[in-house]
Amino acid sequence: MPNHLWMQEEHHAFAETVRRFFAEDLVPNFAEWTKAGTIPRPVWAKAGKLGILGATFPEDYGGLGLSRHFDAVTLLEQAKAGDIGWGFGVHNIAAHYISAFGTDDQKARWLPGLATGDKIAAIAMTEPGTGSDLQAVKTSAIRDGNEYLINGSKTFITNGGSADLLLLVAKTDPTAKGRGVSLIIVETEQLDGYSVGRRLKKMGMKRNDTAELNFADVRIPLTNLLGAEEGQGFYQLMKQLPWERLIIGFSALGSAQCALEMTLEYVKERRAFGKRIMDFQNTRFKLAEVATKVDILAAFMDQCLVELDLGQLTAEKAAMAKWWSTQTQCEVIDECLQLFGGYGYMSEYPISELYTDARVQKIYGGTNEIMKELIARGLDRD
Ligand SMILES: Cc1cc2nc3c(=O)[nH]c(=O)nc-3n(C[C@H](O)[C@H](O)[C@H](O)COP(=O)(O)OP(=O)(O)OC[C@H]3O[C@@H](n4cnc5c(N)ncnc54)[C@H](O)[C@@H]3O)c2cc1C
Missing domain, CATH: 1.10.540.10 (Acyl-CoA dehydrogenase/oxidase, N-terminal domain)
Incomplete structure (x- = not known):
């Protein structure tokens, strides 16, 4: 390990x-x-x-x-x-x-x-009409006296149903693209015009509350703009996204490790053809591969953490960590589940939950395709 x-x-x-x-x-x-x-x-x-x-x-x-x-x-x-x-x-x-x-x-x-x-805090970026293309958000925050008037809707928001504080991505200048984006802190308690929509039903991560949020003429003081200047939202997002990607990477690593530990325990107990499942060469090779992948992933995540600490972690490297870790997590859990046979598919076996929980890691925090696009942009820069 x-x-x-x-x-x-x-x-x-x-x-x-x-x-x-x-x-x-x-x-x-x-x-x-x-x-x-x-x-x-x-x-x-x-x-x-x-x-x-x-x-x-x-x-x-x-x-x-x-x-x-x-x-x-x-x-x-x-x-x-x-x-x-x-x-x-x-x-x-x-x-x-x-x-x-x-x-x-x-x-x-x-x-x-x-x-x-x-x-409890949540981050509200994604909208029904846009996820990957953050510059295209439609939620608007228009100055009106000493307040912003907020209109729009968000979806897939983690902690959305219970959040007291939202970090809201909105356009303070709807005519502009990236430069029109600002981050606004929204305190949700007794807020006129704000409502939580559906609590979304998901294939995994079922304990997590994921919700739709609606804003209809919501008034928020101008002092809730994050930082001192409008239009800085995109810059602020780009600065913080590498940490968000490492967060996903470390949970991918922990989850892959959890799957390996669970599987080792199972294959040493379960028997077929008079032997432990662990005794089949296929099991041994599969688990040797899994253990190697987990260790290599850990080495890469540790390297990224050191670079983050030194202020040297690039957006491209963070993107590599996000796609590679979540891809590895899904591959590892799939291999491990296979070794449980039919029991791996049963909800009462935690490996099945690891499997359904893992899938979304390749989607949120920027899809893995967007991660590869970011890495490629770096490679294509003169
Ligand atoms: C369980 C869950 C929790 C989430 N939590 C949050 C949260 O807390 N806050 C939040 O704001 N969002 C959250 N999200 C939303 C998540 O970040 C988005 O779903 C994700 O960014 C993708 O956006 P989309 O769903 O609109 O897909 P789309 O952007 O419509 O993408 C659809 C497909 O097209 C591909 N694609 C899009 N653009 C390109 C491109 N330029 N090049 C190549 N391929 C491309 C994508 O990779 C994807 O495969 C969550 C989602 C889920 C499922």
Whole structure:
């Protein structure tokens, strides 16, 4: 199994806390929450109390001021526990936008609540008419006195049904493309004109609440514009997307590792033709390949994390991490599921959930085709 050389004593201690949190507070409730289609608020509050949510937020704003390595630990432990549905990753990304681009007032206003888990965050980019082509968003935020008047709708929004805070991608200048995009923080509580639409039914990630959001003449103070200037949204997105892609990559890695561990346990128990499934050469070779892929993926993700820390991670490399990790995750889980035979297809076997959860990783956070396009653009640059 991967040996993350960046992990020091403090990372191992943090990993132990996180592992216990998932084992005691999440895993035993998976079945119930999968039925409910959401994870209840007290779980967020507990994660806040343990320092998991705010680990990497600045100390002045309710966080622990630690490096992104600690978020990588959380993502790995969550996935190794068999879950990629709890919306920690999205919550964390939204907070990092505020940390990176917010004014001091904005950070003081919103980060402490996100660190404690009193507030849950979501990122609302995708619309029914546009996903990959972010510059084509139609949701508008038009100045009216000291407010923005917001109209439009969003879809597929992770944490959407429960979010108290939305990082909304909207056009403050609908006549412009990228330069017309701004990020606006929307506090959803008792907000006239705002409504949550359908809670979407999905093939996987069933514990995660994914929703449609509607805005009809919603009024938001101008002071909720992220940063000090309109039209910076696209730039802000491009700056933060590499971290979003690593978040997906680390959960892909943890999930692949989880599949391998589950499968090893199964094939050493299950017997056919008088032997353990593990004793067939095909099983041994398949699992040798899987273990190799997991270790290579870990090495690449660790390299990306170091580069991120040094401010050297390029958009292209982050795109490589996103497509490669999620492709590998899907391949690994598919190979592992096969070794469970028919049981692998049964919902009561967690490997089947890993399989259905994994598929979306190649789609969100920028589809894998868009990732390859970004990499190719870099290759084609003189
Ligand atoms: C479970 C789930 C959770 C999500 N969570 C969020 C969230 O929290 N916030 C949010 O804003 N969004 C979220 N999304 C939306 C997700 O990011 C989009 O679905 C994704 O970006 C793709 O957009 P689209 O669905 O409109 O597909 P489209 O853009 O319509 O793409 C359709 C197909 O065309 C391909 N394609 C498009 N453009 C190109 C191109 N230039 N070159 C080659 N191929 C191309 C795509 O790769 C894809 O295969 C979520 C989606 C799901 C399913």
